[in-house]
Amino acid sequence: MEYADYDSKKGKYFNPVIVEKVLEVNHLVKHFGAVKAVRDVSFTVYRGDIYGFLGPNGSGKSTTIRMVLNLIRPDSGEVLLFGQQLSHNRREVLSKVGALIERPDFYQYLSAYQNLDILAQYSGIKHKRDKIMELLKVVDLQDRANDKVKTFSQGMKQRLGIAQTLLHDPDLIILDEPVNGLDPQGIKDIREMIVRLNSEMGKTLIVSSHILREMELISNRMIVISKGKVVVEGEVRKLLESDTQQLTLITTDTSKALKLLLEKFPDYTFDRNLLDELHAELPTDVIPSINEALVNAGIGVKQLITRNNLEDFFLQNT
Amino acid sequence: MGTLIKLEFSKLFKREITYIGFIAIFLIVVIIQIGMFIEGQKLLDFLVKSMADVFVFEGSLINTYSVTYIILNSLWLHIPILVAIVAGDMVSGEAGRGTFRLLLTRPLSRTQLLTAKYITAQAYTSMLVVFLMVLSLGLGHFFWEPGDMMVLMNTINILDVSDIWWRFIGAFAYGVMSMWVVAGLAFMFSTMASNSLGPVVSSMSVLILFTILSNFSIGIFEVLKPFLFTTYLSGWQLFFDDPVDWNIIWKASAILILHISVFYAVALRIFTKKDITT
Numbered sequence: 001m002e003y004a005d006y007d008s009k010k011g012k013y014f015n016p017v018i019v020e021k022v023l024e025v026n027h028l029v030k031h032f033g034a035v036k037a038v039r040d041v042s043f044t045v046y047r048g049d050i051y052g053f054l055g056p057n058g059s060g061k062s063t064t065i066r067m068v069l070n071l072i073r074p075d076s077g078e079v080l081l082f083g084q085q086l087s088h089n090r091r092e093v094l095s096k097v098g099a100l101i102e103r104p105d106f107y108q109y110l111s112a113y114q115n116l117d118i119l120a121q122y123s124g125i126k127h128k129r130d131k132i133m134e135l136l137k138v139v140d141l142q143d144r145a146n147d148k149v150k151t152f153s154q155g156m157k158q159r160l161g162i163a164q165t166l167l168h169d170p171d172l173i174i175l176d177e178p179v180n181g182l183d184p185q186g187i188k189d190i191r192e193m194i195v196r197l198n199s200e201m202g203k204t205l206i207v208s209s210h211i212l213r214e215m216e217l218i219s220n221r222m223i224v225i226s227k228g229k230v231v232v233e234g235e236v237r238k239l240l241e242s243d244t245q246q247l248t249l250i251t252t253d254t255s256k257a258l259k260l261l262l263e264k265f266p267d268y269t270f271d272r273n274l275l276d277e278l279h280a281e282l283p284t285d286v287i288p289s290i291n292e293a294l295v296n297a298g299i300g301v302k303q304l305i306t307r308n309n310l311e312d313f314f315l316q317n318t
Numbered sequence: 319m320g321t322l323i324k325l326e327f328s329k330l331f332k333r334e335i336t337y338i339g340f341i342a343i344f345l346i347v348v349i350i351q352i353g354m355f356i357e358g359q360k361l362l363d364f365l366v367k368s369m370a371d372v373f374v375f376e377g378s379l380i381n382t383y384s385v386t387y388i389i390l391n392s393l394w395l396h397i398p399i400l401v402a403i404v405a406g407d408m409v410s411g412e413a414g415r416g417t418f419r420l421l422l423t424r425p426l427s428r429t430q431l432l433t434a435k436y437i438t439a440q441a442y443t444s445m446l447v448v449f450l451m452v453l454s455l456g457l458g459h460f461f462w463e464p465g466d467m468m469v470l471m472n473t474i475n476i477l478d479v480s481d482i483w484w485r486f487i488g489a490f491a492y493g494v495m496s497m498w499v500v501a502g503l504a505f506m507f508s509t510m511a512s513n514s515l516g517p518v519v520s521s522m523s524v525l526i527l528f529t530i531l532s533n534f535s536i537g538i539f540e541v542l543k544p545f546l547f548t549t550y551l552s553g554w555q556l557f558f559d560d561p562v563d564w565n566i567i568w569k570a571s572a573i574l575i576l577h578i579s580v581f582y583a584v585a586l587r588i589f590t591k592k593d594i595t596t
Contacts (some may be wrong), residue, residue, distance in 0.1 A: 066438030068422050089394040101423070109332060121325055122424040164420065290580040 020047040021083065022172050022204050027079035028067055030060075030228075037063045038074075039228040045206055045221075047171070051197050052215030052222030053208035060228040061208045062102055064178050069099055081172070095123070098165030099174040104157040108150035108309070112141055112160050116167060117148055123168040135163040139193070154184035162193060173197060174206045179214060179262065194218055216240060245288060245306040249278040250298035264293050322426070326408075330438060335407065339400035339446050340421045344453060346396070347389055351457045354385050361514075380458045381465035382458035383482050386560070389454045390489070394552065397523055398500040400446060401517075405439040406517030408506035409589065413512035417430035422594060432589045436505055441503045443501040451490045452551055469558045477560060485562075489554040494565070495574050500525065502581030509588040512596045547577045 024044040029037040038060045045051045055061045066072040068079050070086045079086060106115045113132060120128040126184070136142045138161035149157065158178055165173050175194070179187045193194045195218055198250045207217055215222055215268045218235060223233040232239060251257040261270050265286070271279045282290070287306060292303050330336050354361070359381045409432070412418045421431060467482055469475040477485065503524060507517035513555060528548035531539050543549050549569035 067596065069418065071422055073591070073593060090427055091425045092425065097423065099423040101419040103416060105419065107329065107332075107417060112327075114332075118325055118329065119420060119424065121321060122426060123422060124321075124425065168425070177349070273528075 021045070022047050022081070022115075023068065023085075023206070024078075024080040025064070025068065026078045028064060028079070030063055030072065031075055038067070041077075041225060041228070043160075043223045043230070043233050045172075045204065047204050048198070048202070049204050049206075049221050050194065050219040051204075051220030053206055053225075053270040054212060054215050054222055054223060055208075055210060055231075057210050059143070059181070059210075059226050061210075061225060062176055065099075065101060065174060065206070065208060066227070069097070069101070071095075071101070081307075095168055096137050096171045097174065098168065098172070099171035099176075100158075100165050100178060101159040101176045102166075103180075104161030105155065106149040106160065111146045111147065111148050112136065112152070113145040115160070116164055119164050120167050125168055131167070135166050138166070139163045140189075154181045155183065155189070158182060158186065159283050160192060161194070162190070162197075163294055166197075168249070170203070172204045172206070176208045177210070178207060179209065179211070190216055215294045225296065225318045238310055245287060245308055247278075247280045247282050247283050247290070247292075248303070248305040248307075249290075249301065250279075250303040251294060252302065254278065256296055256297070258298050259289065260293060260297050260299065265290065280287075320367050321432060321487045322430055323437055326434050326438035327441070330442060332352070333594070334403070334478070336404060337396075338403065340449055342396070342400055343446065343467045346392075346455045346458060347450065350389050350392065351385065351454075354380065354388070355461050358385070367569060379468055381467070382441055382455065383467040383477075383479075384464060386454040386458045386486065387467065387469065389553070390450075392491075394419060394493075394554075396448065397450070399522060401443050401497050401501045402518045402521045403503035403514075404442055405501040405515040406521060408439045408505055408509045409585075410434045410510040410511040410514050410517055411508075413594070414514065416596055418594050418596070425513045427544075428590045429586060432509070432586055436502075436585065439501050439505050440498050440578075447490060447494045447497055451486070455486065469559075474552060475558060475560045477558065488562075489557040492554040492557065495571060496547075496553065499547045499551070499574050499577045499581070502578045502585075506585040506588075507583040509585045509592065545573075547574060550574055 021044055023043075025044070026042050028038050029036075030043045041060070041064055043051075053061055053065070060113070063072060067074045067077075068086075070079075070083070071091070071143070083094055084093050085091050110118070113136070116135065118130045120132060125131065133145070134140065136145050139162055141156060141159055141163065143313060144156065146154070149160065160174070162173075162178065165175070175246050178194070179190050182190065191214065194205060194207060198205055207219065219236055220229060221234065223241065224231040249257065254272060258270055258272055258278060261268075261280075268280055268282055268286070273279060284306075287304075291305065293299060362379050362384075387586075394470050412421065422428065462478055463483075466479050467477045470552065502519065504521040507520040508514075511517050511520075525548065528546045530542055532546050532549040548574055553567065553570040553574075556567050556570075
């Protein structure tokens with residue numbers, strides 16, 4: 001569905017209208033020798049999206065993103081950014097796109113300010129000093145503006161990487177694995193920054209990651225690819241709202257719990273594993289009844305863990 | 319394009335490696351000049367010993383110009399290495415550092431970026447040769463007086479002091495052009511690699527191989543000789559012939575320019591088609 005706005009609290013899209021397609025990828029294919037890196041990948045990103053690009057390491061995420069930006073030439077397929085082919089309208093299209101691809105590699109012998117200054121000039125930006133200082137403030141690096149990048153931590157480089165994507169005030173920002181190598185605080189900082197860029201500055205973002213939890217927290221739509229192929233694509237909430245859940249139960253008395261559950265819920269299969277855990281695949285709405293039945297029978301529930309199928313896919317592939 | 323070239327220069331001169339060439343030339347020229355100042359007369363006496371029975375030499379043959387000529391002869395082998403170190407890093411260095419991912423996602427074309435880098439590499443090469451000229455002649459004037467210059471080629475040329483300056487300017491201009499070929503070669507290899515060492519080693523290997531082929535007087539290599547750029551690298555010496563054979567100089571210049579253009583075209587072709595995977 002095409003829509004104008006998304007209410008993250010209600011988890012609903014509203015004002016359905018025809019909205020601008022910021023990026024349209026059609027049937028991208030790329031081989032590196034005998035290795036099929038990307039196989040027929042298609043997806044669409046709309047204005048206002050935080051679009052999660054998910055997949056295990058080596059699944060073809062970075063190759064796809066590099067093809068989107070024309071850093072790698074596809075064997076076949078088409079990429080339309082703002083309705084135009086990058087190869088034909090490079091300057092115009094790239095003036096609307098900011099990108100941080102994999103590691104934030106800067107000129108180590110230059111300061112944060114000098115790096116942004118050079119990149120601003122490559123982008124043809126004039127009157128750049130105020131802009132650069134403003135961006136360094138946005139990413140909380142204003143106090144390190146004149147320090148050489150080689151003295152920066154990974155988290156600081158990632159933040160500087162995000163600052164450079166904003167230099168020419170692009171409509172679309174592409175961040176490839178922006179939380180790689182960061183500590184929990186660094187991950188939280190970047191996550192908050194991404195949400196801020198979207199909600200406060202109105203940017204459309206494509207964020208790739210191999211961590212489902214990260215994408216689940218920030219994106220409204222996502223694509224999952226594995227071994228170069230699209231596994232699933234759509235709205236995050238719908239993808240995660242699976243009808244069935246994988247349930248893992250740890251109770252104070254496993255034997256008694258198993259007997260009770262088999263009696264009370266004869267339509268479902270319960271398995272006991274070597275770790276004395278009970279496993280079952282159940283409809284989401286049955287799970288509270290199971291908890292209630294156990295508690296009423298005086299069986300203590302130590303842990304009740306549910307996973308949806310998307311998480312299962314990820315656990316198997318990452 | 320002007321902004322891009324300015325940016326490339328700015329990046330180039332903020333790196334320490336850029337100054338290695340200037341420092342090396344400075345040290346070599348100073349050492350040779352001091353050496354010639356102390357022992358030069360003995361060396362020259364030895365060189366012209368066999369001619370002493372035929373010619374009568376009045377005054378000293380060592381002067382600003384003869385020492386500069388000797389320096390040029392001895393340095394012409396080293397400058398290609400210094401040029402290749404920088405030109406070979408222009409593209410491969412960005413690939414190795416991963417900074418192409420930043421540059422090529424900005425609103426500029428690959429052709430523009432590569433052309434700016436090529437011009438910068440060639441400008442750096444020119445600066446290196448001009449630095450050599452200014453330093454050699456400048457220090458030469460400091461240590462000695464200008465005077466007539468004797469050049470031993472196929473014949474012995476005695477060049478009048480009033481007839482030398484234009485020859486040096488011509489020789490250095492030609493020298494710049496021949497070093498552009500070396501820089502162009504290293505630059506071309508630079509578009510194929512993602513580390514700086516490969517292009518430097520590759521271009522030096524080609525230079526050595528072609529130089530050997532250029533100096534072999536064997537039938538099959540004789541056919542190749544006119545097409546090898548190494549055949550013309552030492553053409554700057556032609557400016558010290560008397561009279562100067564302009565036909566050979568123009569022909570050699572045309573072949574060198576052809577090489578410079580071909581190396582640029584190949585580099586451009588490779589770079590515009592290249593997948594940026596680093």
